[in-house]
Amino acid sequence: MTTETPKSGATPISVAVVDDNRLIGQSVERWIAGDAGFAFLGAYTSTAEAAAALVGQRPRVLLLDLDMPGSDTLKFLADAFARYADMRVVMLSGRSQSPQISRALDLGAAGYIVKDEGMSAIMAMIRRAAGGQVVLSSTAKGALTYGPA
Amino acid sequence: MAVAFDGELSSDAATTIQPRHFRALVDSLAAAIYTTDIQGRVTYCNRSAVELWGREPVLGDDQWCGSWRIYRPDGSPLAIDQCPMAVSIREGRSIRGEEIVVERPDGTRRNVLPHPDPIRDCSGNIIGAVNMLVDITDRRTIERALSQSQERLQVVFNQAAVGITLMDQHGRILEANERACQIVGRDLARLRACNCRDLVHPDDWASNESMLRQVIEGRRKEFVIEKRYLRGQLPEAWVWVSVAFTGLLDDRGHPHRLIAVIEDITERKLFREELERHTRERTAELERAQRSLREGERLAALGTLSAGLGHDLANLLLPLRGSLDTLESTTSPPTPEQLATEVGAIRRGLDYLQRLSAGLRLLAVDPASRPSAIERTMLGAWWTETEGVLRAVLLRGAALDARIAPDLPPVNIARAALTQAVFNLVQNAAEAMDGAPNSVVSLAAERAPAAADGRPRVRITVSDNGPGMTTEAFARCFEPYFSTKQRAIATGLGLSLVRTHIVGAGGTISCESTPGGGVRFIIDLLASDEDVLSAMPPMTARVAVHSPRTAALATALLEALHIDVVAEGPLDSIDLLVVQSASALDLRQFDDDKRGPAAVVLQAPASLTDSLAHHDRIVFCGENPNTRTLQAAFERAATILRSNRRRDDH
Numbered sequence: 001m002t003t004e005t006p007k008s009g010a011t012p013i014s015v016a017v018v019d020d021n022r023l024i025g026q027s028v029e030r031w032i033a034g035d036a037g038f039a040f041l042g043a044y045t046s047t048a049e050a051a052a053a054l055v056g057q058r059p060r061v062l063l064l065d066l067d068m069p070g071s072d073t074l075k076f077l078a079d080a081f082a083r084y085a086d087m088r089v090v091m092l093s094g095r096s097q098s099p100q101i102s103r104a105l106d107l108g109a110a111g112y113i114v115k116d117e118g119m120s121a122i123m124a125m126i127r128r129a130a131g132g133q134v135v136l137s138s139t140a141k142g143a144l145t146y147g148p149a
Numbered sequence: 150m151a152v153a154f155d156g157e158l159s160s161d162a163a164t165t166i167q168p169r170h171f172r173a174l175v176d177s178l179a180a181a182i183y184t185t186d187i188q189g190r191v192t193y194c195n196r197s198a199v200e201l202w203g204r205e206p207v208l209g210d211d212q213w214c215g216s217w218r219i220y221r222p223d224g225s226p227l228a229i230d231q232c233p234m235a236v237s238i239r240e241g242r243s244i245r246g247e248e249i250v251v252e253r254p255d256g257t258r259r260n261v262l263p264h265p266d267p268i269r270d271c272s273g274n275i276i277g278a279v280n281m282l283v284d285i286t287d288r289r290t291i292e293r294a295l296s297q298s299q300e301r302l303q304v305v306f307n308q309a310a311v312g313i314t315l316m317d318q319h320g321r322i323l324e325a326n327e328r329a330c331q332i333v334g335r336d337l338a339r340l341r342a343c344n345c346r347d348l349v350h351p352d353d354w355a356s357n358e359s360m361l362r363q364v365i366e367g368r369r370k371e372f373v374i375e376k377r378y379l380r381g382q383l384p385e386a387w388v389w390v391s392v393a394f395t396g397l398l399d400d401r402g403h404p405h406r407l408i409a410v411i412e413d414i415t416e417r418k419l420f421r422e423e424l425e426r427h428t429r430e431r432t433a434e435l436e437r438a439q440r441s442l443r444e445g446e447r448l449a450a451l452g453t454l455s456a457g458l459g460h461d462l463a464n465l466l467l468p469l470r471g472s473l474d475t476l477e478s479t480t481s482p483p484t485p486e487q488l489a490t491e492v493g494a495i496r497r498g499l500d501y502l503q504r505l506s507a508g509l510r511l512l513a514v515d516p517a518s519r520p521s522a523i524e525r526t527m528l529g530a531w532w533t534e535t536e537g538v539l540r541a542v543l544l545r546g547a548a549l550d551a552r553i554a555p556d557l558p559p560v561n562i563a564r565a566a567l568t569q570a571v572f573n574l575v576q577n578a579a580e581a582m583d584g585a586p587n588s589v590v591s592l593a594a595e596r597a598p599a600a601a602d603g604r605p606r607v608r609i610t611v612s613d614n615g616p617g618m619t620t621e622a623f624a625r626c627f628e629p630y631f632s633t634k635q636r637a638i639a640t641g642l643g644l645s646l647v648r649t650h651i652v653g654a655g656g657t658i659s660c661e662s663t664p665g666g667g668v669r670f671i672i673d674l675l676a677s678d679e680d681v682l683s684a685m686p687p688m689t690a691r692v693a694v695h696s697p698r699t700a701a702l703a704t705a706l707l708e709a710l711h712i713d714v715v716a717e718g719p720l721d722s723i724d725l726l727v728v729q730s731a732s733a734l735d736l737r738q739f740d741d742d743k744r745g746p747a748a749v750v751l752q753a754p755a756s757l758t759d760s761l762a763h764h765d766r767i768v769f770c771g772e773n774p775n776t777r778t779l780q781a782a783f784e785r786a787a788t789i790l791r792s793n794r795r796r797d798d799h
Contacts, residue, residue: 102776134705141709
């Protein structure tokens with residue numbers, strides 16, 4: 001698949017991050033700060049915090065960590081998928097077990113990115129998810145298919 | 150033999166048969182014949198009479214008959230002058246149907262039916278009598294045997310531990326023994342008023358009826374069925390029975406009666422169910438215990454691994470921090486060369502960390518949780534991922550010497566299973582050498598001789614230069630729960646699990662041990678025919694489904710399987726067509742030989758799935774597909790296509 005380069009004047013893709021590890025949010029924010037094709041909307045450390053923020057403004061792509069203490073992320077995912085049709089939720093997780101990936105996709109995730117991916121590849125996948133595609137990082141693909149590494 | 154015959158003959162007979170001829174005829178009859186005069190003195194007897202009596206009477210002297218002694222059928226003595234012949238002469242009448250028993254001089258007895266008739270002269274006066282004695286001893290013997298047999302049968306019928314019923318061809322109960330009455334809780338009169346259908350549980354009747362009909366129609370001789378009978382009248386009182394039905398034939402060979410032998414198996418059934426429940430519970434307990442032991446084994450490994458990882462990470466952190474310090478402490482901006490050197494060092498560190506992370510994930514996966522996956526591993530890429538973890542598990546001082554031959558075909562085993570197997574072997578080797586100087590664990594992967602069916606194989610060997618195994622350890626090393634380790638959580642499942650992983654993937658594992666010369670494990674794995682596959686052009690698919698979300702998901706899953714998704718192009722250039730329902734397919738395309746595209750139908754009712762089952766290039770996802778069923782369907786379709794391509798290539 002090819003990466004789309006936003007045309008000048010096109011609306012930047014708004015991105016928010018939900019991860020209890022603040023470093024992840026900061027990394028994403030720093031990386032897209034230099035790209036006019038993206039706009040960073042915010043970083044939240046729990047699903048409750050994110051749910052409250054989404055009432056006001058919603059990103060086009062929400063990166064959601066799977067494992068956060070005190071947060072039922074899969075319920076949050078299902079609710080967000082049902083409620084906000086214009087928002088794409090992409091899982092961003094350190095886990096790469098096939099059952100978790102399948103479950104997230106069943107609940108409406110627009111993709112599954114394992115955190116071992118490089119930042120530029122992550123940005124490309126965010127663009128594709130914003131365009132309506134379902135994206136899988138290479139480790140997620142490997143976990144799903146168990147094919148040649 | 151002296152014979153005299155003075156009987157009257159009818160005029161007709163006299164004209165045609167001469168008396169001497171007549172005498173010869175009577176002499177030769179198989180029936181015993183004799184005559185007496187009016188005083189009862191025997192005047193004639195034939196050979197058969199002599200044989201019956203067992204003696205030759207003195208003609209003109211023996212009276213009434215030639216018997217030695219005679220008895221009534223009940224065995225009580227009968228005076229000779231009371232014999233039927235004497236009565237016939239005295240009373241001037243024929244006597245029929247009065248059985249007597251004749252005793253011979255040798256003591257043997259014969260059952261006899263006498264047929265005495267008076268002989269009259271022309272004036273009608275009785276001048277004597279003729280008697281025919283019919284020997285019915287054989288008949289009586291058979292009748293007695295039959296009667297005894299029937300008595301025995303009746304005893305068996307009444308006392309049988311199983312219930313027996315006799316039915317007509319309509320299933321109406323004609324006879325039943327006591328046990329049958331007990332089983333169904335009804336007395337004989339009430340049972341006789343029943344049809345067998347009245348006794349059977351409604352859910353069990355259909356199968357029972359069809360087999361009964363086959364017996365009644367003569368298409369089947371017998372059958373046995375397990376079903377429920379109603380005990381008594383209570384609707385909830387069901388009893389489990391095993392019933393053997395046999396058809397009885399009439400004279401024309403048609404089944405006209407049915408015999409049912411009924412065994413009450415309620416207790417056996419309950420016992421069996423109880424046993425099955427116990428077995429299930431014990432199996433579940435065993436599985437839990439195995440899981441727990443496996444976890445224990447992992448925990449045990451975790452200690453060693455953590456120590457190794459801590460050491461490796463510390464070694465990694467130092468240069469990383471050093472590179473960052475260098476970049477930060479430079480008073481002037483770094484030169485491009487400096488930048489390239491330090492960034493390169495940081496990136497190498499990160500690459501290592503990434504591989505370590507991948508390797509650790511492979512150790513965490515339970516291979517048993519992925520039964521339907523495509524299980525192929527490229528050993529070169531696998532080694533890159535797992536090298537860090539495998540080195541981390543070595544104790545201090547031990548080296549890992551790895552030689553992975555280039556251009557090996559992919560092996561048929563899940564990466565996680567292979568990683569865990571090799572991890573166990575390397576860890577065992579490292580522990581056996583216990584940090585001795587110059588300890589080396591060697592890992593080698595190379596092509597092995599082909600399997601018996603010609604399929605290529607790859608051999609992986611893990612060896613060490615430690616002390617080797619004891620004879621007992623060598624003999625038992627693959628047994629579950631056998632361990633030589635002294636640590637607190639030594640479950641002994643390590644090598645047993647290794648073998649489970651390898652054998653489960655269709656491979657073999659063996660072990661060689663030399664005292665003082667180390668241990669060598671040899672794993673032979675089947676390899677994929679990758680040369681053929683890699684030479685094939687990539688597969689393409691077209692996704693034609695309504696829902697954009699489903700289309701996007703299908704596309705992502707197909708790409709994960711290395712299948713290119715195209716939006717348009719002629720249909721004959723497509724390998725796989727993904728459609729919402731079978732109505733979108735031109736089924737004629739799937740009728741011909743194996744050439745042509747495969748199709749995955751996302752939604753199909755079970756009835757349609759059955760009717761199109763003969764199209765082996767159409768794969769169905771079921772009625773409510775999810776990620777797993779979609780992926781399984783794509784994998785299945787890809788397998789079919791690959792197999793067809795491979796065959797075409799050959």
